Amino acid sequence: MIMDQAVRAESIVWPLNGVAVMSASYAQEDERFDRIYSKSKQQQWNVDDYDWTYELDADNPLKLPDQTLLIYGSSLWDRLSDERRSEARRHFQSWTLSQILHGEQGALMCAAKLAQGETSNSARMCAAVQVFDEARHVEAYSRLVNDKMRLCYPLSSSLASLLEDTVTSPDLDITNLGMQILVEGIALSIFHSLVVYSQDSFVKKLVTQIQRDEARHFAVGQITLTDLYTNELTSHELMIREEFLCEGISVLYEHLCADDIWEPLGHNRKECAGLVRESLIAATLRRNLFRRLVPAVKSMGLLRGRVVQVLESLRLLDYADWPMRDIEQQMSAP
Numbered sequence: 001m002i003m004d005q006a007v008r009a010e011s012i013v014w015p016l017n018g019v020a021v022m023s024a025s026y027a028q029e030d031e032r033f034d035r036i037y038s039k040s041k042q043q044q045w046n047v048d049d050y051d052w053t054y055e056l057d058a059d060n061p062l063k064l065p066d067q068t069l070l071i072y073g074s075s076l077w078d079r080l081s082d083e084r085r086s087e088a089r090r091h092f093q094s095w096t097l098s099q100i101l102h103g104e105q106g107a108l109m110c111a112a113k114l115a116q117g118e119t120s121n122s123a124r125m126c127a128a129v130q131v132f133d134e135a136r137h138v139e140a141y142s143r144l145v146n147d148k149m150r151l152c153y154p155l156s157s158s159l160a161s162l163l164e165d166t167v168t169s170p171d172l173d174i175t176n177l178g179m180q181i182l183v184e185g186i187a188l189s190i191f192h193s194l195v196v197y198s199q200d201s202f203v204k205k206l207v208t209q210i211q212r213d214e215a216r217h218f219a220v221g222q223i224t225l226t227d228l229y230t231n232e233l234t235s236h237e238l239m240i241r242e243e244f245l246c247e248g249i250s251v252l253y254e255h256l257c258a259d260d261i262w263e264p265l266g267h268n269r270k271e272c273a274g275l276v277r278e279s280l281i282a283a284t285l286r287r288n289l290f291r292r293l294v295p296a297v298k299s300m301g302l303l304r305g306r307v308v309q310v311l312e313s314l315r316l317l318d319y320a321d322w323p324m325r326d327i328e329q330q331m332s333a334p
C-alpha cells in the first residue's frame, strides 16, 4: 500500500561549537560584501505575495518531464501503470523538495552561526540578512511540501550527517564551505533545473525568486573562502578542508539516489537502490547537479590532491571549467 504521509521524524539537537565575536569596528571595510548586502536589502520579498490558493497538478505536482525521474527508462518504470507512475512522480518530487526544505533549515542555522562569528562587519551583515532569506525559503518550501504536496519526507540520514558536520564544526570556514558551497551548490543546480524544466508557472516563479537569493549566498561563500584558501591557510589546514570536501561530495552523490522513497512506494529498497546505481540516466541526472559546485571548488583553489581523485572517480571533473553564467547574471542584475 502506498504511504500518503512519509514517516514523521524526531527533532535533532546539535552542539554549535562556535564563538560570538563582539567586534570593535563597525566600518564597512569590504566593498564586495557591501555591494551584496545592499542588493540583499533591495531584493527582499514576501512569500505571502503569492496566491497560495493555487493547486498543484495531482499527477505531476512540479510538472516536470519524466526524464527527470531516476527510474525513467528502467524495466521497473516500463512496468508501472499510469496510476503508479503518478505516485512515483509525486513521491520523487516530494522527496527532492523535502530535502531542500531541510537544507534550508540547516542554511538558516549556519547563517546565524556566521552572523555571530564573522570578524568582518561587512561579512556579518551579509550573514545576518541571509538568516531572513533562509527563513523565507523555509516558509516557501514548507508551504509547497506540507500544504500543497501534502507529503513530507524526513531528512535523509546522509544529508543529516553532512549538515551535522557543517553546523557543528568549530571552524567557521568549514560551516561556510559545507553550507554555502556544498549544499547551496547542489541546491542551485536543482533550482536551475526546476526553473528550466517545470511547466508550472507558479513553481517556476517562486523558485526563480529563491534562486536569486541563493546566488547571493553562494557568492558570499565563494568570496570569503577564496580569500582564505588562496592566501591564509597552511597546507595542513587546507588538507583538512579537502578531506571535508571529499567526504561531502561523496555523501551528496549517494544522497541523490533518493533511497528512502522506494519502500513508501511499495517497491523493494535494495532492488531499486541497485537499479538507480546501475542506470546511466540516473548517473547523468546526479552528475548534472554538481555543475555549480565543481567550478566553485576550482575557483577557491581546492581542486587538488584527493579532491581531484574523488571528482574523477565520480566522473565530475569535467565540470571544473563549467561556466556559471546564470549566477553571474543574477549577481549583475540590478
Ligand SMILES: [Fe+2]
Pocket: 104, 107, 133, 134, 137, 214
Ligand atoms: Fe535558502
Ligand SMILES: [Fe+2]
Pocket: 107, 134, 184, 213, 214, 217
Ligand atoms: Fe541560501
